[in-house]
Amino acid sequence: MSQSRFRKTALSLPDTVEGAHQGHADFRVGKRIFATLGYPDDAWAWSS
Secondary structure (H helix, E strand, O other): OOHHHHHHHHHOOOOEEEEEEOOEEEEEEOOEEEEEEOOOOOOOEEEO
16 A cells, blocks of 8 residues: 555544654544554554
8 A cells, every 4th residue: 555545544534633753654533643654664554
């Protein structure tokens, strides 16, 4: 999945906002991060 598709999918979820931590884009609802884009490198994304 491309980074743009991952971002679009994550942001389509209710109340999700994009932020950043440690130099990587993250996606959160409230104060909880549920996904990180570009970690451990640009080819990866992580979701809990």
